[in-house]
Amino acid sequence: MSDSSNFSFPHRTPVFTTVIVLLCFALFGWLARKVYAPHAYAVDKVEGVKTPAERKKLLTDKLEAEHTAATGYAWIDQKAGTVRLPIERAIELTVRDHAQK
Structure with missing residues (x-):
């Protein structure tokens, strides 16, 4: 018999x-927190914009430029004949073209 009670x-x-x-x-x-937590310091800062009023004005200007681009006519490439149309007009032309097919 083996004596396993000592071990x-x-x-x-x-x-x-x-x-x-x-x-x-x-x-x-x-390590998990370091890898998965969002890094607020990694956000790119816009040079010269410091106050909330300046940030609001920058956002307003950007939204106004996007609205103008979405609702106005402009040449994209005049030599190639590419124009920018308002969204509503582009939808009308697309529907008309598909209705003719």
Whole structure:
């Protein structure tokens, strides 16, 4: 018969092992936060725009330019005959062309 009663595992985990396991969990948590958390400092800043009023004016100007581009006529390439049409007019022409087919 073999004597296996002398070779047994300890019933309590040593303090050093507990500390190492906790440090591994903390390191994993820190790494996960570093990788998956959004980085506010990575947002590109516009030169010279500092106050909310200046940002609002910049947004208003951008929206006005987009509205003008979406509702007005302009040449894209005059040599090639490419023009920019208002969206409503482009829809009308597309519907007319598909109705003729």
